[in-house]
Structure formats: structure tokens, C-alpha cells
Amino acid sequence: MLVDNFNRTHNYLRISLTDNCNLRCFYCMPEEDYAFAPHAQLMQVEEIQEIAETFVALGVNKIRLTGGEPLVRKDAAKIITGLSRLPVELTMTTNGVRLHEFAAVINDANIRSVNISLDTLNKEKFQLVTRRNNFDRVWQNIQLMLDMGVHVKINVVAMAGLNETEINDFIAWTKDTPVHVRFIEFMPFTGNKWTSNKVVSWQQILAQVETEYSYLPLKGSANDTAKKYIVPGHKGTFAIISTMTSPFCGTCNRMRLTADGKMKNCLFSKEETDLLSALRSGQFIAPLIRQSIAAKAAELGGQFGKILDQVHPEDILNRSMISIGG
Ligand code: SAM
Numbered sequence: 583m584l585v586d587n588f589n590r591t592h593n594y595l596r597i598s599l600t601d602n603c604n605l606r607c608f609y610c611m612p613e614e615d616y617a618f619a620p621h622a623q624l625m626q627v628e629e630i631q632e633i634a635e636t637f638v639a640l641g642v643n644k645i646r647l648t649g650g651e652p653l654v655r656k657d658a659a660k661i662i663t664g665l666s667r668l669p670v671e672l673t674m675t676t677n678g679v680r681l682h683e684f685a686a687v688i689n690d691a692n693i694r695s696v697n698i699s700l701d702t703l704n705k706e707k708f709q710l711v712t713r714r715n716n717f718d719r720v721w722q723n724i725q726l727m728l729d730m731g732v733h734v735k736i737n738v739v740a741m742a743g744l745n746e747t748e749i750n751d752f753i754a755w756t757k758d759t760p761v762h763v764r765f766i767e768f769m770p771f772t773g774n775k776w777t778s779n780k781v782v783s784w785q786q787i788l789a790q791v792e793t794e795y796s797y798l799p800l801k802g803s804a805n806d807t808a809k810k811y812i813v814p815g816h817k818g819t820f821a822i823i824s825t826m827t828s829p830f831c832g833t834c835n836r837m838r839l840t841a842d843g844k845m846k847n848c849l850f851s852k853e854e855t856d857l858l859s860a861l862r863s864g865q866f867i868a869p870l871i872r873q874s875i876a877a878k879a880a881e882l883g884g885q886f887g888k889i890l891d892q893v894h895p896e897d898i899l900n901r902s903m904i905s906i907g908g
């Protein structure tokens with residue numbers, strides 16, 4: 583078991599398969615020319631499998647694939663199939679653009695839940711956010727996953743001046759469609775021009791919902807990052823991930839592995855542990871994983887607090903979101 587100094591057991595690993603992506607979301611990818619990591623620098627299929635097996639031996643029972651966009655990797659199917667043989671709940675976070683090409687793989691790997699990112703229900707705005715014209719494809723693929731009986735969570739990064747006027751459109755969508763919309767407070771990462779006034783807070787989101795709907799809180803489970811709600815009578819639900827205004831670090835069970843094989847004990851940690859180089863030089867990586875967990879900070883990577891006005895993104899040492907793996 584991987585237990586840190588705050589008595590938190592870590593059983594959930596998020597693996598980034600690549601820092602490459604077929605979309606260009608402005609809040610995720612730095613605007614200046616971003617150089618994707620060359621393939622040789624990334625964990626190869628067998629290396630991902632071996633590192634994942636080590637984590638499983640240490641108590642991991644849930645793995646989420648992410649990126650960048652996990653499904654742009656040419657060997658993504660092979661990776662998914664390999665990991666599906668481990669005794670874990672396997673899930674992924676994707677922008678949804680290529681999901682139709684992976685329907686059989688998802689089915690065979692028994693992936694029962696996917697998170698699909700969609701920040702707007704408006705086709706033109708989608709192009710503005712992602713700098714690509716894939717709204718229809720993503721929309722169809724959400725339907726495809728629902729038709730396959732997959733549990734679909736929709737990730738919406740709520741940003742002032744971008745989509746806060748659409749909050750109730752997303753709630754309306756949950757009336758007849760069993761999607762689980764999760765509004766995420768906008769977070770600061772290297773190069774994403776975060777400012778505190780762009781954050782739409784948990785309270786602001788609820789206030790917006792209250793203008794049209796009444797809702798009930800849903801009971802969560804121990805390590806939930808999202809505060810969950812339902813509008814009575816709706817087939818879907820909604821939730822808020824309040825990382826910035828009400829972080830959930832006290833029950834954190836998550837660890838991250840970047841596509842180039844660096845372990846991060848927190849999304850906001852500045853320290854990284856190079857598991858891939860260690861593996862390639864024949865070292866045992868389990869002790870390194872334990873050391874990383876032992877050094878985990880109590881909250882937000884030890885880099886900032888929850889008073890938004892006091893968060894200075896230029897002082898936070900981290901990667902861009904696309905190269906961490908969200
Ligand atoms: N490409 C996949 C996707 O878009 O779902 C997976 C990777 S993406 C980095 C994972 C999640 O992080 C997405 O839901 C994305 O919206 C979210 N994200 C990216 N940058 C963010 C930020 N600055 N604040 C909050 N969420 C962010």
C-alpha cells in the first residue's frame with residue numbers, strides 16, 4: 583500500500599500516453615510553439631505495462647489513461663488491451679474526437695466509463711476553444727458511447743467570458759440524456775494565462791443553476807473530487823470540481839505518470855520522479871514510487887492556497903497541463 587505522511591492511501595494512477603493532441607484548447611496548451619516529445623522519449627508499450635504492474639503490486643486498483651489526447655497514440659489500442667488484463671478499473675479521459683475508432687477496443691477492454699471533454703454546446707465556440715472543427719464528431723461519439731452502455735462524464739472547464747452563460751444549457755441536456763456533466767474550476771498551469779477573475783467558482787456555478795432549477799446533492803464516495811448534484815426528474819447528473827476554491831486534497835488518492843515516464847505525486851507538484859530512466863537502467867522502481875509518495879505535500883503541491891487573489895501563476899513551478907496529463 584502507498585500511504586503518505588497524511589495517512590492518505592494512494593490506489594489511483596493516471597497515466598498520460600502522450601503530450602500530443604489533435605485539438606489545441608487554449609487553456610491547456612501554451613500558445614507559443616509547443617514541441618511535442620519525440621516518440622523515443624515516451625514510455626513504450628512494454629514499459630507502460632511494466633510500470634503499471636509495479637503500481638498494481640503496490641495497491642493501485644484504478645488506472646485512468648489521459649494525455650494530451652490518449653487516442654492519438656498509434657499504439658493506443660495495444661496499450662489499452664495490455665492494461666485491461668490487470669486487476670484494475672480501467673478508464674480514460676479523452677476529447678472524444680477518435681472514440682469511434684476505438685469502440686471495439688473499449689468494449690473488449692471492458693472500459694465501462696469514459697470522461698469526454700466538451701466545454702461548449704455551441705459549434706462555433708468549440709472551434710474558438712479548440713482551434714479545430716470537430717464538434718459534430720465529438721457529439722456523435724458521445725452518443726455512440728451512450729448507445730454502447732458506457733457511463734459518460736462530460737468535463738466542462740468553466741471560464742468567465744467563455745461558457746458561464748451555458749451552464750444551464752448543460753443542465754438542460756441532462757434532462758433526457760444520461761450524461762454526467764462535471765464543471766471544472768479553471769486551474770493555473772505554465773503558459774495558460776490563468777487569472778483569478780477567469781475562474782467561475784463552485785458557488786457561482788450553483789447560483790447560476792439556481793436561477794432555473796432546483797437540485798439535490800448526491801451522496802459521494804470517499805475519494806470523490808466532484809461535488810455531485812441531480813435535478814429531480816433528470817436522467818443525468820451534474821457535479822462541480824472545485825479544485826481552486828474548495829480543494830479536496832484531504833482525501834486525495836491520486837498519482838500521475840507523465841508520458842515521458844515521470845511520476846508526479848500531485849497535479850501541482852514541482853518535483854518529479856523519473857521512473858522511466860530508472861526502469862531503462864535496470865533499477866527497481868518500487869522504492870522510488872514509495873519515496874515520491876512519502877514526499878507528497880498536504881495540499882495543492884505545496885505551491886499555493888485557496889485564496890484566489892493570492893495565487894500568482896508565475897510563481898507556480900509546473901508543466902503545462904497538456905504535458906502533465908489531466
Ligand atoms: N485530451 C483529453 C481531454 O481533453 O479530455 C485528456 C487530457 S486533458 C489535459 C484532461 C482534462 O483536463 C480535460 O477535461 C481538460 O478540459 C482539463 N483541463 C485542461 N486544462 C485545464 C485547466 N487549466 N483547468 C481545468 N481543467 C483543465
Ligand code: SF4
Pocket residue numbers: 603604605606607608610611649650651677699904
Ligand atoms: Fe488536447 Fe485535451 Fe488539452 Fe484540449 S484539453 S488541448 S483536447 S489535451
